[in-house]
Amino acid sequence: MRRVALTAVAPVAWGTNYFVTHEFLPADSPLYGSALRALPAGLVLLALCRRLPRGAWWWRSAALGLLNVSVFFVLVYAASQLLPTSLASTVMALSPLAMMLIAWALVSERPGVAHLAGAAIGLGGVCLMLLTGIEGVSVPGVLASVAAMLVSSFGHILTKRWSAGTDVLASTAWQLTAGGLFLLPAAAVVEGSPPALSASALLAFGYAALVATALAFAAWFAGLRRLPSGTVGLIGLLNPVTGVLLGTVIAKEVLTAQQLCGLVLVLAGVLLGGPARAGRRGSRRTTSQPASGETPTRSEKDPALSGDGAARGPSVREPS
Numbered sequence: 001m002r003r004v005a006l007t008a009v010a011p012v013a014w015g016t017n018y019f020v021t022h023e024f025l026p027a028d029s030p031l032y033g034s035a036l037r038a039l040p041a042g043l044v045l046l047a048l049c050r051r052l053p054r055g056a057w058w059w060r061s062a063a064l065g066l067l068n069v070s071v072f073f074v075l076v077y078a079a080s081q082l083l084p085t086s087l088a089s090t091v092m093a094l095s096p097l098a099m100m101l102i103a104w105a106l107v108s109e110r111p112g113v114a115h116l117a118g119a120a121i122g123l124g125g126v127c128l129m130l131l132t133g134i135e136g137v138s139v140p141g142v143l144a145s146v147a148a149m150l151v152s153s154f155g156h157i158l159t160k161r162w163s164a165g166t167d168v169l170a171s172t173a174w175q176l177t178a179g180g181l182f183l184l185p186a187a188a189v190v191e192g193s194p195p196a197l198s199a200s201a202l203l204a205f206g207y208a209a210l211v212a213t214a215l216a217f218a219a220w221f222a223g224l225r226r227l228p229s230g231t232v233g234l235i236g237l238l239n240p241v242t243g244v245l246l247g248t249v250i251a252k253e254v255l256t257a258q259q260l261c262g263l264v265l266v267l268a269g270v271l272l273g274g275p276a277r278a279g280r281r282g283s284r285r286t287t288s289q290p291a292s293g294e295t296p297t298r299s300e301k302d303p304a305l306s307g308d309g310a311a312r313g314p315s316v317r318e319p320s
Contacts, residue, residue, distance in 0.1 A: 237269060
């Protein structure tokens, strides 16, 4: 449960960041806003781990930084400004299904029945929360949120595939720093001078960089290393739950009975596909041999890609 609790820090922080971005950050500066979120976070983690990339990790950091940070942050920033907090975060709840399918293709990690059932139930809850007759929904905002979900799902599974044996804090720092460095010149060309920031905006950027980025991404990638992708994806459903609750309680967005039922279904999906079930399945796989004629999956061949790889794979330092 400790690993699950650590991983859950990420979607909860990301859910709160929708509200912070929508309420306190400049709406017309998505590139600068994303750069000021990513680069300070990357530099803080670099100062903590004091390690630079080596070998293939130079180009891997650039590729993952572009996907997980540069493109993702800009899309999330745009979605946060164009959509209500509850709706922007709810669209991201489609990520469990996307992560399961991408993990199946990239790391041969076949989703279990409980994972698929949990994702389906959670998706039903998302539909209940979305189909509430909200008027004036921004189509570009929805498209930006869907694109962010797809880009991040692919980038996170690619991180899982490449990161075995690499320190979590270091690889996270490299990605965030690379992504921030990509964003700065783009922001200067497209948006001109940096926006003037009020005291509340500076505090909001501090929260976005340190909590919703440095801490959240380190926790998320540590979870991806130690838990099955399906389980991590379902934990990610706490993102829309947090966003909806914040939008309702703080931003005074109306939570209908239909949305409340949707929240219950989302939480039920998380519990159904949770780590306890995944752990039992993983234990059975490690004590039994593949059936005759059955080809073991990549996660069975490589302990670092399986749910219980922490006990047998390379040592990974988790963030405190």
